[in-house]
Structures are given as C-alpha cells and as structure tokens.
Amino acid sequence: MARQDDDLDDFGRFAEPALLILISLAEGAKHGYAMTDDIEQIAGVRFGPGTLYGAITRLEGRGLIQRLDSEDRRNPYRLTGLGERALRARLASLQAIARVGQRRLATT
C-alpha cells in the first residue's frame, strides 16, 4: 500500500517522539527546548536532542510541522494542517485501541 504523507507508521523508533511533538505543538508553536519540557510534563519522558531532532527533521520533511523564523537561534515550530490531520488520525486510532483494551480488562 502506498505511504500517506500524514502517516507516522514508517517513522520507526521516532514514531513515539513524533507523536508527542505533534501533541506538544497542538497547543501552539514551540522551540526544541520548550517541546522537551512540555513532553516531559505530559508524558514523563525527556528526549535527548538527537532523538528530538531525529523526529523533528522527519516531521518537517513530511510537511507535518513548519519551522518559523526567529530572531535568535531557537527557531519555533508549528503544526501544519497536514500535521493536525495526522495527529487527529493517530489519536483516534489510539483511542479505539484503548477502548478495546479497557473493555477486555473489564470482562476479566
């Protein structure tokens, strides 16, 4: 099946960081350091710069996020329309999986 541009499945080990970055940026534009702090707050993991930028470069290359110009070195990124669709699709898929898991646990 042909890969969709808004699909995170082929991000490999960067799929989870990429999803958390999209969630972080859903609140508004952020630069790398702010993303790291935000992700640590919402998910309890702190990504190193190699992992964070491994995901950022892939998301940016796919057009899911966009870099904004900045006066200093810390360029912020924002979610694009394509990124928002990808995030909605992934969260819906995770919700469906979570519902199935909870239903099965309830019956045991």
Next chain:
Amino acid sequence: MTWLLRLYPRRWRRRYGGEVAAMLAGRSFSLAVAVDLVAGAIDVWLHPSATLAAATAASPQEERTMLSRIARLECAALMGSDVTKADQRKASWITVGLTLVLTLIWMYAHIRIGDNPYVDSLSIMAFMVPLLFSMRYTWLKRRPASVQAVFIGGLSLALAAFMLAAGWLAAQI
C-alpha cells in the same frame, strides 16, 4: 558538548545546529545526551532522505548527498561534471566494442607467434586502452584535444612499457 554536532552532516548543522547548540548551552557533560547525539548523527547519515529533506529544500543549490550523487552517476570526480546519458552510452560501447576488437587482434597475434612473454604481457592492453579511450566522453570531456591525447596516449604507452618490462622479467625467470 556542542563539539559532538560536528558528527552531523554540514547541511544538517546549517539548519538545525544552532537550535541544538542553544539547547545544549550551559549544560554540563552527560553521557546519556552524548550517546543520544551520536545515535542521532548515525541516523542522519544512514537516512539522509528522511532527515535532510527540509534542509535540502532550504538550500536547493546544495542538493543531494555525495553518496546519492554517486548512485546517480552525477559525481564529477567519477564521471565528469556535464556527462550526458548519450556520453555514457558512447563510453560503454567504445569500452565493450574496442575491447572485443583488440582481444581478437591479440588472440590472432598469440596464435601466429605462439607462447611469448611479451605478447602475453600485453593482453591486458586489450581492455585498458579502450577504457582509457572511453574517458574522452566522460572524465576528459571538455578537455582540450592535446590534454586528451597526452592523458590517453601517455598512460597507454606507460602501461604498455610497464607490461613489456614485466614480460621481460618473466622471460628472464
């Protein structure tokens, strides 16, 4: 720890290096972060199409990595800077065709003269001369005719002299 960013490709550093350096500024050395940066650098070198797409789009004049250019036979050092597909075809046909012709000539000489160390030593010339000659259309394209003649003729003569010397040595032994 910013020195570890030198492990990343230049194009990546130009686009993201400043941001990552700003993240690292003021932080003391951490083995976990160092390992993460090294792993990130390896990832960028291994997956340039996934990780350098945005950096490439931002600087189209410096598009594509050397490896991908070599894969496309676009590397100037390998084929010349403006070699067309037609040039490549010509070079291939000359290499194959002339090698066949010179091999037949060498075989004829070998049959006529019989076992002879000098004739034997020149057998490699049946391939090397066409290969050098084909460079007129690739590596030596746009070079003056005199340069082409000196390069192709000179190298062919030098190689022939070397092989004849090897044949002389074989004859002495």
